Amino acid sequence: MAVTNLTVIVPADPPRILTSDNEVVTDLIGPFKEGTSAKIICEVKGGRPSPQVSWWLGSTLLDGELDYGEDGVVRNTLTVGPLTAAHLNYFYVCQASNSEHTKPGNTGIAVDIILKPVSVEILGPRDAVVAGNTTDIVCQSEGARPPADITWWMDGEQLSDDVQVSQAGNMTTSILRWTPGAEDGGKALLCSAQSPIIAHDPLLDEWILLVYYEPEATLEVSVDVELDNISEGDTVYLECNVKAYPQVTRVSWWYKGKKLELDEDSAKSGMMATNQSLVLQKVQRQQSGVYACQASNDVGDGHSNPIVLAIKYAPVCSGSGYQMVGAGKNEEVRVRCLVEANPSEVVFSWFFRYNTSQGEVALPDDSFTTKGRLSVLSYIPKSEDDYGVLICQTNNELGSQIDPCIFELAPADFPDPPKNCSVTNSTSDTVMVSCIEGYDGGLEQTFVVEVHIAETRDWVLNSTTVGFPEFLLEDLEPGSSYYLTLWSINARGPSTKTVLHAFTLPELRPLTGVAENIIFPITPILGVLIGVVGALVIVAVVVVVAMRFRTEKVSSGAPGGGGCKGGNNPGGKGGMADGPDVILCRGDPEYEDVEGIPVKLKHANLYETVPNAPCDNKHDNKNKDDDEDVEYAELSFSNGKAKKDKKAKKNGVQGVISRYEDDTIYATIDHKLTENQSKQLEQDSSQTEQLTDTGSDENIVEGDDDDIPLMDAAALETPLWESSV
Secondary structure, three states: OOOOOOOOOEOOOOOEEEOOOOOEEOEEEEEEEOOOOEEEEEEEEOOEOOOEEEEEEOOEEEEOOOOEEEOOEEEEEEEEOOOOHHHHHOEEEEEEEOOOOOOOEEEEEEEEEEEOOOEEEEOOOOOOEEOOOOEEEEEEEEOOEOOOEEEEEEOOEEEOOOEEEEEEOOEEEEEEEEOOOHHHOOOEEEEEEEOOOOOOOOEEEEEEOOEEEEEEEEEEEOOOOOOOOOEOOOOEEEEEEEEEEOOOOEEEEEEOOEEOOOOHHHHHOOEEEEOOEEEEOOOOHHHOEEEEEEEEOOOOEEEOOOEEEOOEEEEEEOOOOEEEEEEOOOOOEEEEEEEEEEOOOOEEEEEEEEOOOOOEEEOOHHHEEEEOOEEEEEEOOOOHHHOEEEEEEEEEOOEEOOOOEEEEEEEOOOOOOOEEEEEEEEOOOOEEEEEEOOOOOOOOOEEEEEEEEOOOOOEEEEEEEEOOOEEEEOOOOOOOEEEEEEEEEEOOEEOOOEEEEEEOOOOOOOOOOOHHHOOOOOOHHHHHHHHHHHHHHHHHHHHHHHHHHHHHHHHHOOOOOOOOOOOOOOOOOOOHHHOOOEEOOOOOHHHHHOOOOOHHHOOOEEEEEEOOOOOOOOOOOOOOOOOOOEEEEEEEOOOOOOOOOOOOOOOOOOOOOOEOOOOEEEEEEEOOOOHHHHHHHHHHHHHHHHHHHHOOHHHOOOOOOOOOOOOOHHHOOOOHHHOOO
């Protein structure tokens, strides 16, 4: 009989992972704090034979001894620790095996660990920051599980105004947006990183701040000077105390809002700067005002607090200290005396100094009033002796006024007219006139201007002003000429008048078309050529006119007359019998001696008759009727234009003026007109004027605007050269 052993192998259940509290876990156990130890229990049930339970880390056996085995349950406890960050990467495997003929059962698990931060750092270059400028400061912490708490500290106080935190892996970043102040310079800015679970000393990074800021200036008076008790002649030291980083590069001084230029000239006047002090030696009242200092560095400028210097001084006159006052006899005059003083509490006294040797007398207190630094004196001169000098004398706590205010009292008079009047600016519709005021006659004066059109003398406008004779005349016509009459007036009456001639500019019109925008520059060569051509034209005109005059003299002279110009008969018949006895030529010596010819008309060919005399010995005028006292006057203007004959009246009036193509006007003067003939001539002249005014075609001379009208010399009451031509 054969005996066979049959061994049946029953595999064990898969391993289970338990905590120390017998709680089943899978994949991850924990968390365990860094530095502690973790107990991991592997439990296996069933199996025959009883399984062998062991812990492995990779291929390394960590623990193969059983801790417990009964009732078909086998356990193996693995202790890991103390835990570090390295344990996060380990994967522990529990293996159960009861035969080499079966595949062992495996269960793995990882350990979750709470870690403290391993580092903290403030990033970026730790350069200087500028006070008042907002900046972002970055701090990073690494290694903490869960993320570390990052906080910012300065002087034991946490900065939490604007902080942003972010995390990537085991890296935590905190950004502090912060505005430093000047007081933060030299302080330590701390970045702290700490685990929120594990109690430990926080990790710190420190930044000693370098804060740039603009200067902080404080102005003070030196300790030995009382600001409220500075008098003329004292020396004052102003100290500019500055706090700044980086250090100050310059200190400047300001007075009444303007920068003081301190140089050699100012040093000679007693004002100088040393280091950060301003020295005012022997101060004067003119140096009163607001002072300040300004310190500058690379960041900016710092202005100090202002200090007001109110320098005390004895009273002085406000103004020149001398004034002429006009007053009429038995008329009240009010004299104003205004002084400058510090302190402003002043006492006034008035005196009168006679022009004679009577000396000086004090005026009674009831003759003047006082208000602050102003006193007004009421004075009435009643006789010639009451004209002299009024003296205003004041004093305050610093003493009496050194130079009193003088008012010379003189009889009131009419004012002087404005002086040195001129047009300072003109446009197309405005004129600016400025003058210098004359003596006001001792009374307040008002300035007046009156505007008239120059051609018609029509009134346009008038304007008045007080104080300074300056006028802006508006709403005038463009391109016009005006007479400006200026004078001044006071209580006594007006001054004499000053007349000024003024013009307005032509009104500008916008250019239209392309051609109007073309500007031809005149070069120096072109200017010379224009001048040469113009000179040649003038010479040619002079030659033509001279030859024309020569031809006229030759053609109108008597035969054998020796070159003197003979008379032209108004009736058109030649011969001396009907012409003047002797007519002066321009070349005759007597021509310049003819009385009554204005210089302004000597450019024309003007001839006047003289008593009968032959031109030369060959010419005899004895055939002329002695009873006929007929004279001729000739006036010729050469304008280079041919004139058309005016139609003569057919009524036979004596004294008819004839006009020829040589632009010569002849007037026959008949001294034998009877009284009736004279009246008839005046009537005819009046009729001629009426026809001319009504525009009769028979009396209109066709020609240019500059044609010279015909004149009836017999009807003229004034000399021919004084008439309007």
